[in-house]
Amino acid sequence: MLDKASRPLVSMVDKYLPDPYLFVIILTLVAFIAAMVFEGHGPMAVIEMWGDGFWNLLTFSMQMLLVLVTGFMMASTPLVRGILNRIAGLAKTPGQAIILVTFVALIASWINWGFGLVVGALFAKALARQIRVHYPLLIASAYSGFIVWHGGLAGSIPLVIATEGHFTEDVIGVIGTGDTIFAFFNLAIVVALFIIVPLVNRLMLPAEKDSVYADPNVLDDEPDTAVVINRPADHLENSRTLAWLIGFSGIAFIFQYFMDGGGLNLNIVNFMFLFIAIILHQTPKRLLASLNEAVKGGAGIVIQFPFYAGIMGVMTASGLAASISSGFVSIASAESLPFWSFLSAGLVNIFVPSGGGQWAVQASVMLPAAQELGADIPRVAMAVAWGDAWTNLLQPFWALPVLAIAGLKAKDIMGYCLMVLIISGVVISAGLTWL
Template sequence: MTATAPEIRTEKGLARVAQSLAGWTEKWFPDAYIFALVGVLLVALAALANGSSPQTIVDAFGNGFWDLTAFTLQMAMVVLTGYVVATSRPVARLIDTLAAVPQSAATAVSFVAFLSMSVSFVNWGLSLVFGGLLARAIARRIDLRVDYRALGAAAFMGLGAVWALGMSSSAAQLQATATSLPPALLQVTGVLDFGTTIFTWQSLTMCAIIIALTVLIAHYSAPRGDAIRTAQDLGVDLNDEPEPAAARTRPGEWLEYSRILPIVAALMTLGWLISQFLTSPILSVVSSLNGYLLVFLMLGLLLHGTPRKFLQAVSKAVPATAGILVQFPLYAAMAAILTRAVGNGGMTVSGHLAEFFTSVGGGGGFTVIIALYTVILGLFIPSGGGKWLVEAPYVMQSATDVQMNLGWTVQVYNVAEALPNLINPFFMLPLLAVLGLKARDLVGFTFLQFIFHLPVVLLLVWLLGRTFEFVAPVIP
């Protein structure tokens, strides 16, 4: 069912603006993979304009294409582990309990937005699926008539607002993991643990302000009255009955249905985690991307109870990682062209960009320019980790040159990086699969969030950035 003219006329205020924006974005935005391919072309053209030879450019493209293989797997695992945990039976029971809390349509939308952002601080992949399942559970309530599109958009706010300010931030995780950092970047920044990025009071304050702003917008933009379109109006089937367990057909399958091995694996993980906390600084432990993924993967195995149920959940989660697997090699190729294709005067495009950002000078102007640049680049590279590897070499070099705090520079990138997600629907795909909706159903609401978020983010990075002092990087 599609929106009709009378329905649009009955909407008022922010809800009407949201629906007006939806049609434009759906019409003009191509698939995210197209953005990545266009990005490669633009970077190659920039290198040509810089005087690099075609041979140098294609060599950089081919040689750098697989530079992010390990990081690509890690980011795919963030999505997979989050999906597996969110679809476990204990989490499903929690979601049903939470779905009974809201007592009005607008409160239900803002409630979903708040919880999706709160969960996203821990794991953005978990937030996408958790938020989608919570939206479905609320939509099933027969005592509450809620707009399903607004619920879906609220479920996306974890990734559209604060995900990169949380513990699964690709850029912060990368900067805290020496083995995942490209050598050239490691020599500029050193290792930055979460104490210098995610857990600074400035970053936490910024996160709290954005969460409050997002909840308010979600509440007041939720359609009311005759403008509400429920899941039933949209033709969405809300039946979430679990698939019946497959019958055992042979004795050799008994371990697949046993809880013994998941419990053993979970206990081994717990033992390893305790050992890490006893022998290493706490921040270095929580900043470890590999350790983070290990804990979430084993948590998913434990929550599903048996290897068979766990593997069924993994099979459903794998399609959600497809975009990461095919796009990250293109981001690696872009980074290689920017940093390796030497042109006239022995300078790369990355070097020229570093000079430009350095010329802006330090202080608030630098952070605002970096934030705006991050937003624009994010339209072509809708990936926090992939884009950071493209952007970081020259941005962090510029930050060092103007003596801007490197940890805060990472957080400026992080808060700005989330903004393009509100326009580019690439990371909506796993959520849309859960909701049974299309991007055009959500983007009007998320675009409205973008309009409010952009000036607030720019103001926050400028004001809070003035409270930092420069700390010289420790190069291993």
Template sequence: MKDLSKDPTSPHSAGALERMAAGVTRWSEKWFPDAYIFAAIAVIVVAAGALAIGAPIQRVGVAFGDGFWSLIPFTMQMAIVAISGYVVAVSPLASRVIAWLARLPSSGKAAVAFVAFISIGTSMFNWAISLIFSGLLVRALARRTELRMDYRAGGAAAYLGMGATWALGLSSSASQLQANPESLPKTLLAITGVIPFSETIFLPQSMLMAAVLAVVSIAIAYLSAPGPARARTAADLGVALDERELAVRKPQRPGDWLEYSPLVTILIVALGVIWIWHEFSTKNPILAISNLNTYNLVFLLIGMLLNWRPRRFLDAVAKSVPSVSGVLIQFPLYGGIAYMLTKASATGGLPLSDHLSHFFVAISSHSSFPAVMGIYSAVLGFFVPSGGGKWIIEAPYVIEAAKALNVHLGWAVTVYNAAEALPNLINPFWMLPLLGVLGLRARDVVGFTFTQLIVHLPLVIFMLWALAATLTYHPPVMP
């Protein structure tokens, strides 16, 4: 009988994590619906929950309709994240930098681990940069056909910054809000006070957690990635990788000359640079670049400059638009979910989000609070995947409960941050811009991200509980 453990093409020769990822991937490829269906089911579940607490069906429907367009500014921001990243990547200079980085790994599994390292490292500074840059690196690595990198595993590794560490870094929405009193609603500021970075993301305990998650995530990415004999490459998946080369055409008629003249680009970029200089010179640079509008304008200007001629820039934008179709149609559904959670209630009663929060707070104690609230925040984050917006919803009762139970307030923010990232590993919401860049579907990568979640969930909850014991409560600092 043939020894299957020695056959490199056999799943029996793979490690435990690789077999787990392969098994979940096979299941998801068969059963996991399109991300749109995933969002639609979430709408139905939340609507049913609101009806269950006594909210009239008319109120539920009104909340859904009112919320449907509430994320339009954010939807546009996320679409521009994908478009600007694409436009920058197709420029000659950026393509050469990414190609240089793509030459570093020596094997397909090492390439997946390298992408995970880049994704997690960049996410500590800015989650949007992490998402797009890592996706573009995966595409470049996939062009190295001799590596036989599993394209699905590479895509999942590119997503690890959003699924593991971003909320423990500088672009953490909750930490940024709490450190800047002018950004907080006055009613919330009266409850929480100012909680500086030194009490949240720069706590030694928080940095230790981020370091542990980074090491574990990279190790899982490497161990779960299929070897060369079992890898499915971009070609195997039918993903084209050659569309990034944009030919520079010549003007066909006199009216085309401005489209091919860099003069228009230079003037627009000059105006943008003036505004950017003002932003960074009058604000904290970290806060400035963490603002999505600033980030998007910077990258659009860079894209204009690197593509140099307006015609080439417009061609790059046209090629990028298909990558944002999922964002445009699905984000409004999440806006409706958020409103049904927070605004649909029985007459004179509390909304569904408050019912959920009161239940979890009621079963908490000083020692169990981090674990219980971590689980709750992760569950709610699955339905309301918005770091800053969800913190505005949760902060009043989370901080009040932390004060009542004498829990370190900065650690309460860290509990939220660490738990907030967990549902991202299987929720298609934040995957959409990356999937558009990669030309994949959520079902292609969720087997690998679910494998990460299986390890992350108990590890994060344990660290939230264990490290809380090393901290002491301090009353809130009012501005």
């Protein structure tokens, strides 16, 4: 049933969704026009907001590039590749492959969003090497697991408001994760999505005659590891001693970091990926050969993320993001505020695809409204978090690392993601409103 229902969405996206670079250019122009029409700013003022914000995501852009590069390097090691292949061997049919990749991506994304993006894509490729399965849906299924990240252990909004000294502490105090991440309503939403998302993806699997299979050249991504010694420097490049000395130094740091109570974040995930890759590749030459393959897919991140930073600058400085949030709040009650917060966050996320940045924009509107209406503040905060995660299924910003690893384009997977978006939106809305 869902295969037939998803076909119009897949066809529409294939025809009308532009390349992610063109998508961000169109969003930029839409933000320009909206800031001028609805907020009354002049053209030059809006352009200045855009230019001032253009480089505000440089650190984050580098982190995302490293998510792709370090994750690829780690997964291309013989050991990790073998583990992924063995787990992939549990699936014997295309349907089982779709369910398994979705489930693995959901677990990994709940632990950490960067970890989930890389593991999901690499595991999908491992499955595609063993089973003939509709490749665009397989990759879409891997990406769909990303929806749970903001309700998981690395959710930026619940972790921010659980940290002493956060920027809204004078308004709401410190709210522990027991009231957000581990609250009954949030865990119920997560459990429901763990059941429903794999089933939705499985039900969209087309018949074999309609399936599109992976390009063997995309799946054959193992770097050349031949050892050639022609000069003294070659001995250093193929030295296991050097690799292990620096590699195990990094592992020692990671061990001490967690012993000191450190938690998972993007930097430590990248650090772990990098130093595990250094050890498992065994020599600097093998690591660099893997790196050369990994960086080929990073062009989209490099060119597009500054444009999204510029859009964020326009949305925040012009007041447009706050106006969108206020518009939803104006029609809310104490009971319905989480639902409207969820929808407004989903809309804002299309233009401001950053959980932390989005909370900085929306908190100033949502929290006073929650206090005035007597709404449940932790639930409202999680509604913003879920809205941010929800429309990532429509926004190709976060899919770039997955697409780079998979060798696909956004239009190849977004039709399937749109179906998951519709069904998961109902599930999340119900959980925020009635549980």
